[in-house]
Amino acid sequence: MSPTLSDFEARATRDPAPAPAKRPSVADNQSCLVAKVSQLIDMSDLELSALSQLQTEERSFARDEVLFSVGDHHQDLYIVQEGWLFNAIDAPDGRRQIVNIYHPGDIIGFPDIALSTRTTDLVGVTAGSICPFPKSGLGTIFREAPRLAALLLSIALREETVLIDRLRVFSRSSAQARVAYLFLELNARLRCTTGSDDNTLYMPLNQHEIGDSVGLTNVSVSRAVTALEERGLIATASREVRLLDMKALIEMCDFEDRYAQVVTDWFP
Amino acid sequence: MSPTLSDFEARATRDPAPAPAKRPSVADNQSCLVAKVSQLIDMSDLELSALSQLQTEERSFARDEVLFSVGDHHQDLYIVQEGWLFNAIDAPDGRRQIVNIYHPGDIIGFPDIALSTRTTDLVGVTAGSICPFPKSGLGTIFREAPRLAALLLSIALREETVLIDRLRVFSRSSAQARVAYLFLELNARLRCTTGSDDNTLYMPLNQHEIGDSVGLTNVSVSRAVTALEERGLIATASREVRLLDMKALIEMCDFEDRYAQVVTDWFP
DNA sequence: CGCAGCCTTGAGATTACTCAATCAATGTGG
DNA sequence: CCACATTGATTGAGTAATCTCAAGGCTGCG
Numbered sequence: 001m002s003p004t005l006s007d008f009e010a011r012a013t014r015d016p017a018p019a020p021a022k023r024p025s026v027a028d029n030q031s032c033l034v035a036k037v038s039q040l041i042d043m044s045d046l047e048l049s050a051l052s053q054l055q056t057e058e059r060s061f062a063r064d065e066v067l068f069s070v071g072d073h074h075q076d077l078y079i080v081q082e083g084w085l086f087n088a089i090d091a092p093d094g095r096r097q098i099v100n101i102y103h104p105g106d107i108i109g110f111p112d113i114a115l116s117t118r119t120t121d122l123v124g125v126t127a128g129s130i131c132p133f134p135k136s137g138l139g140t141i142f143r144e145a146p147r148l149a150a151l152l153l154s155i156a157l158r159e160e161t162v163l164i165d166r167l168r169v170f171s172r173s174s175a176q177a178r179v180a181y182l183f184l185e186l187n188a189r190l191r192c193t194t195g196s197d198d199n200t201l202y203m204p205l206n207q208h209e210i211g212d213s214v215g216l217t218n219v220s221v222s223r224a225v226t227a228l229e230e231r232g233l234i235a236t237a238s239r240e241v242r243l244l245d246m247k248a249l250i251e252m253c254d255f256e257d258r259y260a261q262v263v264t265d266w267f268p
Numbered sequence: 269m270s271p272t273l274s275d276f277e278a279r280a281t282r283d284p285a286p287a288p289a290k291r292p293s294v295a296d297n298q299s300c301l302v303a304k305v306s307q308l309i310d311m312s313d314l315e316l317s318a319l320s321q322l323q324t325e326e327r328s329f330a331r332d333e334v335l336f337s338v339g340d341h342h343q344d345l346y347i348v349q350e351g352w353l354f355n356a357i358d359a360p361d362g363r364r365q366i367v368n369i370y371h372p373g374d375i376i377g378f379p380d381i382a383l384s385t386r387t388t389d390l391v392g393v394t395a396g397s398i399c400p401f402p403k404s405g406l407g408t409i410f411r412e413a414p415r416l417a418a419l420l421l422s423i424a425l426r427e428e429t430v431l432i433d434r435l436r437v438f439s440r441s442s443a444q445a446r447v448a449y450l451f452l453e454l455n456a457r458l459r460c461t462t463g464s465d466d467n468t469l470y471m472p473l474n475q476h477e478i479g480d481s482v483g484l485t486n487v488s489v490s491r492a493v494t495a496l497e498e499r500g501l502i503a504t505a506s507r508e509v510r511l512l513d514m515k516a517l518i519e520m521c522d523f524e525d526r527y528a529q530v531v532t533d534w535f536p
Numbered sequence: 537c538g539c540a541g542c543c544t545t546g547a548g549a550t551t552a553c554t555c556a557a558t559c560a561a562t563g564t565g566g
Numbered sequence: 567c568c569a570c571a572t573t574g575a576t577t578g579a580g581t582a583a584t585c586t587c588a589a590g591g592c593t594g595c596g
Contacts, residue, residue: 089436092522097436111432114425116531119432119524135534142418143536146410149417156424157382163431164379164387168357168365171438171483175552206574215439220552222576238561254360256387263384266403268411443584474542488584490544506593 031055032079032131036105040262041151050145054137060129061085067122067130074118076132078108083128084204087120088212098213100159101125101205103189110156113138125204146268154262161258169253170215175224177253178214183234183241184255192259199243203236300326300347300399304373308530309419318413322405328397329353335390335398342386344400346376351396352472355388356480366481368427369393369473371457378424381406393472414536422530429526437521438483443492445521446482451502451509452523460527467511471504 034051037043043051058081061067068074070089085102087109099120102108112118113135142149162185169181187201207225208218216224228234233249235242243249302319305311311319326349329335336342338357353370367388370376380386381403410417430453437449455469475493476486484492496502501517503510511517 089432091436091440095440097440099432099435111425111428113534114422114531115429115526115529119429138418138534139536142410142414146414146417149414149421150406150410153417153421153424154382156421156428157379160379160424160428160431161383161387163428163435164357164367167367167431167435167438168359170435172359172363172365208574217553218575219554219577222574223552226576258383261383263382266381266406268407476542485585486543487545487586490542491584494544 032058032081032105033133036079036107037148037151039105041147041264043148047145047148050140051148054133054140056132056134058129058131060127061124062127063124065124067124068118069121070118072118073116074109074112075135077110077113077135077138078130078132080104080106080108081129081131084125085122085128085130086125086205086209086213087122089120096212097215098209101186101213104128107155110159125209150267151264154264158258158262165256165258173253175216175220176227178216179210179221179224180228180233180249181253181255182210182214183243184246184249184253187243188257188259199246201241201243203239203241300349300373301401304347304375305416305419307373309415309532311416315413315416318408319416322401322408324400324402326397326399328395329392330395331392333392335392336386337389338386340386341384342377342380343403345378345381345403345406346398346400348372348374348376349397349399352393353390353396353398354393354473354477354481355390357388364480365483366477369454369481372396375423378427393477418535419532422532426526426530433524433526441521443484443488444495446484447478447489447492448496448501448517449521449523450478450482451511452514452517452521455511456525456527467514469509469511471507471509 031052031054033054034043034048037051056076059067061083067085080102082104085108086098087100087102088096088098090096108122108130109118112120138149138152141152166181166185170178173181183201183203186203187199190201191197205213206218207221210216211218211221214221225234225236229236231248233243233245233252235244249255299320299322301322302311302316305319324344327335329351335353348370350372353376354366355368355370355376356364356366358364376390376398377386380388406417406420409420434449434453438446441449451469451471454471455467458469459465473481474486475489478484479486479489482489493502493504497504499516501511501513501520503512517523
C-alpha cells in the first residue's frame with residue numbers, strides 16, 4: 001500500500017532523522033496538493049484532473065538547508081511533503097524573525113506570489129521534501145476550478161487571521177505568554193493533521209530558534225520555559241513539550257484555535 | 269459631475285470634519301468595489317456587470333462609532349467610501365491592539381470570511397461611510413469572473429505580506445522605530461491613493477491610538493515622537509506629520525513599501 | 537472662564553537584554 | 567570505552583528600555 005498523507009505526517013513528526021529513508025515518489029500515487037486539498041473538501045473529477053496536471057517533481061532538503069533567500073525570483077509555490085521548515089527574515093542588526101513554521105501539508109510561499117521576489121528565506125528544520133507547484137498553475141485553477149480557487153483564498157485568509165493573532169500576542173505580552181502561545185499554536189496545527197490529542201508535541205526548534213519566532217533572545221526563552229515548568233504548566237523532555245494545563249496556558253496568552261474550522265458557505 | 273473615487277479620497281483625508289456634508293449616493297455613479305477594482309486592472313463588460321450586481325446601499329458612521337464587534341455573525345465585506353476606520357481587539361488586561369487602519373478604497377473584513385464570526389471590532393476614526401458587499405457575492409465572482417477572483421487573492425496576500433512586515437518590526441524594534449514604521453506605512457498607503465508626494469500625512473489618531481497600533485503606551489509614543497522630532501526626522505503639526513528624512517526613517521525600521529506593485533502575471 | 541481631552545514630563549518599578557561563565561547532552565576519534 | 571569537542575541550555579550580574587503612576591501644561595470649546 002502506498003503511503004497516504006497522514007502516513008507522511010506521522011513519520012515526519014515522530015521520526016525526523018536527518019537522512020530520510022527512500023520513499024516512493026509522490027507521483028506514484030497523487031500530488032501533495034491533491035492530498036492537501038482532499039483533506040478540506042471533496043473534489044469532482046474535473047477538479048481532480050485540474051489539480052493533478054500541475055504535478056511536478058518533488059525536491060528534498062536537509063536540516064539547515066536554505067531553499068531560497070530574500071530577493072530570489074520565484075515561479076513556484078511548495079507543498080510540504082515531509083519534514084519541518086520555516087521562513088525567516090534577517091534584520092540588519094543580525095537578529096532574525098521566523099515568520100512561519102511549516103509542516104507536512106502546508107503551502108509555502110503564498111504571500112510572495114503577489115510580489116516579484118521572495119520576502120523571506122526558507123530553511124529546513126529537519127530533513128524532508130517539498131513538492132513545487134508552478135505559480136502559473138494558479139491561473140488554471142482560477143479559470144477551471146472556481147471552488148478550488150475559493151479554497152485557496154480561504155487558506156490565505158486563515159493565514160492572515162493567524163498572523164493577526166500573533167501580532168497581538170507578540171507586540172504586547174510577556175515572554176512566558178509568547179512562548180506559551182507558540183507551543184499552543186504548534187499543538188493546534190499538528191493536532192489537526194496528526195490527530196494525536198495528548199497535547200504533547202515534537203519540538204525540533206532549539207531555544208534560539210524559538211526566540212526568533214516569538215521575538216525573544218535564547219536566554220529569555222530559557223527563563224520563560226523554566227518558569228512555565230516551575231508553574232506546572234508544561235513539561236519538557238529532550239525534543240518534546242507536554243502541555244499540562246491547557247486552560248491556564250490558553251488564558252495567559254489569550255489563544256484562539258483558528259485551525260479547527262474553515263467556513264465554506266460562500267463558495268461557488 | 270458626480271464624485272470619483274479620488275475625490276472621495278482627497279476629501280476624506282483633508283476634510284475629516286465630524287459631520288460630512290450630504291453626498292450623492294454611490295449608486296449615482298458606480299459601486300465602491302467597481303471603483304476600487306478599476307484602479308488595479310481594466311475590466312471587461314462581463315466583469316463590470318458581475319461586480320455591479322453586488323451593489324448594496326452604503327452606510328455612514330460617526331467618529332468612535334463601533335460598527336461591529338468581536339463575535340458578531342457577519343454576511344458582508346465592506347469597502348470604505350469616505351473616512352478612516354480601524355479594527356481592533358481588546359486584550360483581557362484592558363489594552364487594545366489596533367490591527368489595521370482603513371482608508372477610502374480599502375476592503376474591510378476580508379480575513380473574517382473564512383471564519384463564522386468577527387475576530388475584531390470595527391471603529392470609526394473619523395466620520396465617513398462604507399459600502400457593504402455581501403459575502404455570498406464572492407461566489408459569483410469566483411464562478412463568473414476568475415480574473416477578479418485572482419485579484420481578490422492578490423489583495424489578501426498583500427495584506428498578509430504587510431502583516432508579516434509588521435510582525436517583524438513590532439516584535440523586535442525600539443519605540444522610535446515602531447512609530448516611524450507606522451508613519452511610513454500610512455504615508456505609503458495614502459500616497460498611492462491621494463497622489464500627494466510631499467511626505468506629509470494627515471493623522472487623525474491620537475497618541476493612545478498610535479500606541480494601540482504599534483504596541484506601546486501613550487507615554488512611550490509621546491517620548492518616541494518627541495525624540496524623532498529632536499533628531500530632525502519628522503515634524504508634527506496639529507493633526508499632521510511631515511516626514512523630513514525618509515532615508516533615515518526607512519533605515520531605522522527597515523521599511524518596505526508593499527503598496528507600490530501588484531504582480532498579475534499568473535492571472536487567468 | 538473653566539472644563540475636558542490630549543500631550544508632556546518626571547521618578548521609580550519591571551522586564552527583557554547583554555555579556556559571561558558554567559553545565560548538560562551528544563557525538564567523535566583514539 | 568573513555569577523553570574531548572561541540573552544541574545547546576542554564577544561571578548570574580549589570581544594563582537598557584519600556585511601563586506605571588502621577589502631576590502638570592496646552593488647546594479647543596461651550
